[in-house]
Amino acid sequence: xxxxxxxxxxxxxxxxxxxxxxxxxxxxxxxxxxxxxxxxxxxxxxxxxxxxxxxxxxxxxxxxxxxxxxxxxxxxxxxxxxxxxxxxxxxxxxxxxxxxxxxxxxxxxxxxxxxxxxxxxxxxxxxxxxxxxxxxxxxxxxxxxxxxxxxxxxxxxxxxxxxxxxxxxxxxxxxxxxxxxxxxxxxxxxxxxxxxxxxxxxxxxxxxxxxxxxxxxxxxxxxxxxxxxxxxxxxxxxxxxxxxxxxxxxxxxxxxxxxxxxxxxxxxxxxxxxxxxxxxxxxxxxxxxxxxxxxxxxxxxxxxxxxxxxxxxxx
Amino acid sequence: xxxxxxxxxxxxxxxxxxxxxxxxxxxxxxxxxxxxxxxxxxxxxxxxxxxxxxxxxxxxxxxxxxxxxxxxxxxxxxxxxxxxxxxxxxxxxxxxxxxxxxxxxxxxxxxxxxxxxxxxxxxxxxxxxxxxxxxxxxxxxxxxxxxxxxxxxxxxxxxxxxxxxxxxxxxxxxxxx
Numbered sequence: 268x269x270x271x272x273x274x275x276x277x278x279x280x281x282x283x284x285x286x287x288x289x290x291x292x293x294x295x296x297x298x299x300x301x302x303x304x305x306x307x308x309x310x311x312x313x314x315x316x317x318x319x320x321x322x323x324x325x326x327x328x329x330x331x332x333x334x335x336x337x338x339x340x341x342x343x344x345x346x347x348x349x350x351x352x353x354x355x356x357x358x359x360x361x362x363x364x365x366x367x368x369x370x371x372x373x374x375x376x377x378x379x380x381x382x383x384x385x386x387x388x389x390x391x392x393x394x395x396x397x398x399x400x401x402x403x404x405x406x407x408x409x410x411x412x413x414x415x416x417x418x419x420x421x422x423x424x425x426x427x428x429x430x431x432x433x434x435x436x437x438x439x440x441x442x443x444x445x446x447x448x449x450x451x452x453x454x455x456x457x458x459x460x461x462x463x464x465x466x467x468x469x470x471x472x473x474x475x476x477x478x479x480x481x482x483x484x485x486x487x488x489x490x491x492x493x494x495x496x497x498x499x500x501x502x503x504x505x506x507x508x509x510x511x512x513x514x515x516x517x518x519x520x521x522x523x524x525x526x527x528x529x530x531x532x533x534x535x536x537x538x539x540x541x542x543x544x545x546x547x548x549x550x551x552x553x554x555x556x557x558x559x560x561x562x563x564x565x566x567x568x569x570x571x572x573x574x575x576x577x578x579x580x581x582x
Numbered sequence: 583x584x585x586x587x588x589x590x591x592x593x594x595x596x597x598x599x600x601x602x603x604x605x606x607x608x609x610x611x612x613x614x615x616x617x618x619x620x621x622x623x624x625x626x627x628x629x630x631x632x633x634x635x636x637x638x639x640x641x642x643x644x645x646x647x648x649x650x651x652x653x654x655x656x657x658x659x660x661x662x663x664x665x666x667x668x669x670x671x672x673x674x675x676x677x678x679x680x681x682x683x684x685x686x687x688x689x690x691x692x693x694x695x696x697x698x699x700x701x702x703x704x705x706x707x708x709x710x711x712x713x714x715x716x717x718x719x720x721x722x723x724x725x726x727x728x729x730x731x732x733x734x735x736x737x738x739x740x741x742x743x744x745x746x747x748x749x750x751x752x753x754x755x756x757x758x759x
Contacts, residue, residue, distance in 0.1 A: 287663075288662065288663050291647070291663040291664070291665055292663070294665060294666075295647075295665075295666050301700050302700075303650040303651070303700075304650070304651060304696070305650040305651075305655065333650075569650075569660070569663075570660045571660075573655045573656070573660060573661075574655055574656065574658055574659050574660030574661060575656055575657060575658055575659060576659075
């Protein structure tokens with residue numbers, strides 16, 4: 268494993284080794300936050316050609332806890348906004364000695380282009396590419412679900428997980444569908460028909476248009492962010508109607524199974540896809556997701572960068 | 583392949599090391615044993631049980647994973663991590679005994695000292711190993727040795743413990759070619 272571009276590139280064993288490594292790391296960090304020397308002298312570039320707060324900060328925190336040097340590179344204020352091509356940017360980063368590039372880009376496949384381009388020798392980690400994939404988010408979601416719902420099992424066999432909202436535009440949903448079903452979970456997508464992609468009937472999922480019939484029988488529900496622009500783009504009639512049919516409110520929350528959890532990749536629109544009370548309720552693990560994100564990203568960086576990737580993985 | 587240390591010898595060595603640890607440190611309540619995973623962790627548990635039966639006090643025992651502190655990470659394939667568990671009283675001002683199965687280059691122990699330094703500042707740090715096979719690459723020496731085993735660098739030592747391998751034995755293998 269040299270790059271992390273897509274969940275589709277991972278085997279179940281790869282995914283489990285990332286989750287297990289993250290678990291060991293998260294237990295070790297229960298005490299005072301310790302800095303580990305593992306990636307000392309390695310340079311990691313955060314190349315964010317699209318806005319992000321938590322993913323960028325999370326990767327930065329993970330890299331710093333492993334003692335790597337982090338260079339932040341955002342579209343605003345860089346040559347990317349002057350129209351520099353990905354190739355020229357990559358060659359610049361290579362010349363500066365980047366051992367890994369964490370890339371977020373509005374174009375689907377940007378991370379893949381960077382990895383396959385032979386312009387740089389380092390690892391490429393996809394931190395969200397267009398509407399394609401966001402693998403580290405899916406891994407931290409799986410980590411959080413496993414911790415709360417798997418009863419000590421290694422994978423997610425037998426769990427029912429609903430993903431609710433804008434599936435069409437969501438890279439989080441795509442990565443999660445692949446990962447959660449690979450780990451044995453049953454995934455239910457809940458969305459208005461306008462926000463489901465073409466070909467969704469071939470995904471390993473069940474589709475529902477009715478949140479009320481699904482909510483009582485899931486172990487975890489992942490609420491997706493609804494972008495306000497979707498209203499003007501005619502995907503949705505109006506915010507109030509969306510919240511009424513597909514939003515998570517206290518009434519729906521009360522009908523969930525006793526130990527089931529509520530998740531959201533953030534940033535949330537409180538009052539639209541999730542009510543403020545539900546987001547702050549005891550079922551909500553939204554803040555914990557952020558914490559788990561650092562452990563999962565440390566595991567990713569460790570497994571991609573610490574060892575010699577030309578040798579076989581001995582996990 | 584030959585047996586360098588059969589089960590009864592391993593049991594005797596552990597009992598003797600437990601006595602030596604008690605003798606040197608006096609009050610066993612100030613001792614913290616930290617095993618280096620995987621087999622060092624099991625040896626530490628056995629030593630703790632012996633020391634408890636000698637002294638009548640319970641002994642703090644935990645594990646210390648050193649993987650993230652290794653200096654050869656980039657030479658090998660990615661390694662799986664093992665858990666670190668520091669016992670409740672911590673390591674501050676205590677006599678910490680690191681426990682490992684085989685002492686060879688000394689690099690594992692160098693990494694363990696670094697890992698331990700992140701946890702706290704023990705009063706003393708000592709080292710107990712089941713087998714010392716020589717060929718040190720760093721100025722490191724064990725305080726308690728089960729058996730000194732002269733080897734050539736090409737030979738392979740395999741430690742089997744009943745908790746993991748169903749049998750207690752130390753094997754010496756010749757590398758073919």
